[in-house]
Amino acid sequence: MRSSLLLLVWFGIYALPCSAASQDAALAAVKAQPCKDNINVEQVLDQSIRSHSQRDIGWRSFQEDGYIDIERAVLVNKGMELRYRWRVMADNSIQPNNERAEKLCHSE
Helix, strand or coil: CCHHHHHHHHHHHHHHHHHHHHHHHHHHHHHHECCCCCCHHHHHHHHHHHCCCCCEEEEEEEEEECCCEEEEEEEEEEEEEEEEEEEEEEECCCCCCCHHHHCCCCCC
């Protein structure tokens, strides 16, 4: 019983930083992904937020089995929130996970 408890504590201490590190890496990869006009996803979103006087809610990550979802939320007005979401797979491939993210780098 005591060794099981120690094992659980050990996993709790050492597994979390590893998970956090991979979430940080996934977030950095999405932000740096090339987009339109030779700038990356983060820069395109930052420009859009500034030019439309929107409020940046920030980046979030969601760890699942085999992938991490990365999302940026933007408040347009009191009742409307825009969400851009990407999925980073275990092989480090990145795919848009909603229509807004898909259109972000392809719109004119």
